[in-house]
Amino acid sequence: MNALPVPRFFRGELRRNEPMARHSSWRVGGTADCWAQPVDIDDLAALLQQIPVNEPITWIGLGSNLLIRDGGIRGTVICTARLNRIENLGDQLWLIEAGAPCARVARLTARGAARGAEFFCGIPGTMGGALVMNAGAHGGETWPLVEHYETIDHQGQITRLPVTSMHWGYRHAELPVGQGFTRCWLRLEAGDAVQAEARIRELLEHRNRTQPTGMASCGSVFRNPPGDFAGRLIES
Structure with missing residues (x-):
């Protein structure tokens, strides 16, 4: 596959053969042919206009719930992390x-x-x-x-x-x-800011009690089947 040429008018960051383990919460995965991070939506549009039509595009944000194969990702990976308004x-x-x-x-x-x-x-x-x-x-x-x-x-x-x-x-x-x-x-x-922030603290305390938040993981990736919970089925 042809490498993406350096885009004109692109203000963001572009890297070739980027190790995707750097961008996944599982911290595994091979390289992407090209990794790009636009600075805003206009920059994203400028980038897309210059990517060949047959070039595969993969979108990522924080890389959570994302398992990347050792063979990496062909084409261009677009990271939206700076589109954060x-x-x-x-x-x-x-x-x-x-x-x-x-x-x-x-x-x-x-x-x-x-x-x-x-x-x-x-x-x-x-x-x-x-x-x-x-x-x-x-x-x-x-x-x-x-x-x-x-x-x-x-x-x-x-x-x-x-x-x-x-x-x-x-x-x-x-x-x-x-x-x-x-x-x-x-x-x-x-609503009420005090009540909303208290609810957030309550939810985070529950998450910290029940999930290994300090470890490399991909979060919750299994869908719950109707009338049951994926976690219960796995543990049983």
Whole structure:
């Protein structure tokens, strides 16, 4: 496969033959042909416009819940970590970019006296990953909070869509092939900052008691079957 030429007008970071073990919470995996980290959404669009049409693209955020083979990843890996803007637009409508860590979303929305996003505090990935898999915990899920979302295709074309256009379910969302999420707009409920932050502390204490948070891991990767829990089935 032809290597991606140095993109014109690209302001981010680009590396060849990048060891992906550096970018996975499991700390394993071979090299990517090319690894790129744009500085913002405009930079991402500029990068995509210069990647050959037949070049495979793999999207990553924080690299959690991600097992990379020893053979590595062909094509270009795009890391969204710097697309991390979080902004309260008023009336508890929050703009969240795809690279924003879910834990930071929980903290900032709680400080903004919003209610409904506290469950994100224990999810180790980014908002982009949360949208892809409809991440959830403790009775909360991502897509019920979404009002609009934005995608970008291989040609760098950006499209904003209402939540009614997305088909989603338990740990699943039907993102069209060849597209990635850039950002979303969450509609939260007005709440109390003290109560929201107390709820986050409660959830994190539970997580620390029940999960090996200080060890290299990929988090919770198994879907619960209807009426049961994956953890119980594995341990039995």
